[in-house]
Amino acid sequence: VTEWLDAARISGPDKVIRSLMPRHRQYAQLRSMLAGYRAIAQRGGWPGVPAGETLKPGMQDPRVLSLRDNLTGRGYDAIDGGDAPDVYDEDLELAVRHFQRRHGLEVDGAVGPATLAALNVSAEERVRQIIVNLERWRWLPEDLGRRYVLVNQAFFFLEIVEDGQVTDYRRVIVGKPYHKSPMFSDTIRFTEFNPTWTVPQSIARSEMLPKLRSDPGYLARNDMVLYRDGNPVNPYAVDWASVSSHRFPYRIVQQPGSKNALGRVKFMFPNRFSVYLHDTPSRNLFSRTGRAFSHGCIRVENPLEFAARLLGPDQGLSE
Numbered sequence: 001v002t003e004w005l006d007a008a009r010i011s012g013p014d015k016v017i018r019s020l021m022p023r024h025r026q027y028a029q030l031r032s033m034l035a036g037y038r039a040i041a042q043r044g045g046w047p048g049v050p051a052g053e054t055l056k057p058g059m060q061d062p063r064v065l066s067l068r069d070n071l072t073g074r075g076y077d078a079i080d081g082g083d084a085p086d087v088y089d090e091d092l093e094l095a096v097r098h099f100q101r102r103h104g105l106e107v108d109g110a111v112g113p114a115t116l117a118a119l120n121v122s123a124e125e126r127v128r129q130i131i132v133n134l135e136r137w138r139w140l141p142e143d144l145g146r147r148y149v150l151v152n153q154a155f156f157f158l159e160i161v162e163d164g165q166v167t168d169y170r171r172v173i174v175g176k177p178y179h180k181s182p183m184f185s186d187t188i189r190f191t192e193f194n195p196t197w198t199v200p201q202s203i204a205r206s207e208m209l210p211k212l213r214s215d216p217g218y219l220a221r222n223d224m225v226l227y228r229d230g231n232p233v234n235p236y237a238v239d240w241a242s243v244s245s246h247r248f249p250y251r252i253v254q255q256p257g258s259k260n261a262l263g264r265v266k267f268m269f270p271n272r273f274s275v276y277l278h279d280t281p282s283r284n285l286f287s288r289t290g291r292a293f294s295h296g297c298i299r300v301e302n303p304l305e306f307a308a309r310l311l312g313p314d315q316g317l318s319e
Helices: 002-011 013-019 025-042 063-073 090-102 113-119 123-139 201-214 283-287 303-310
Strands: 147-152 157-162 165-175 190-193 224-228 231-233 251-254 265-268 292-294 298-300
Touching (some): 025 123, 090 113, 157 303, 201 251, 265 303
Parallel strands (some): 165 292
Antiparallel strands (some): 165 298, 190 265, 224 251
């Protein structure tokens, strides 16, 4: 503290405070966005769009007027609609598609429930969200290193950054709203190909136990082995009715293969959250716009390609 006070006397408090700000490019981008949204909020923000049926291009609806006013308040122009402002025309559709793309929504040009909800978030609430995310950037290390992987949970994408440049960019699946992926930073220490998956006890107790009570064969069909005290156990020999979520003395391990929940590869950075990057057999989910489907871990699209980019021949990885 004394050093900061001395520096403030010499250089001035503004310069000292600026020196304490995170130097990440995303932090600078958020600060710029904050200034823009604050200016919009001070002008009164934007009006809400009333609820109703999904608005689609070509429709005529009084709510189209509110949609135009909402987007105009955000800074979109050339969308006044001319002589037919209540008709959902092509210019308005282009503005809606741009809005959807910026907010991580399905870019279909239709104002359905998800797009309507995003449109009706006020400017003041957006300001508060940006402030919260600026604070979150302060939790990360000041220097992420020359080369790092960044997962943008809100946008469901991952980047490899080298010397300040994004060299790889791909879709990811993150934690469900009630199993959110935590925010933290750690070092990727090793990669495991064709991994086994030790089912977390929370999943075994809450999700698998009900299935095993009615069908012990569930384990074999999914290439899973049941263990107790390190020894394999025949699931048909267990009285599952007497096993409870509070007393579950077993460990379930899924073997490598096409059904394995981790897929063909996982990227490990041991941490207190037991969260890591990995493949998935449910690759169809990457085509979804909102990709919050996991229990907290990050599923990576085209993980072998990602491994090649991440590790490369210098790390002993070859075709």
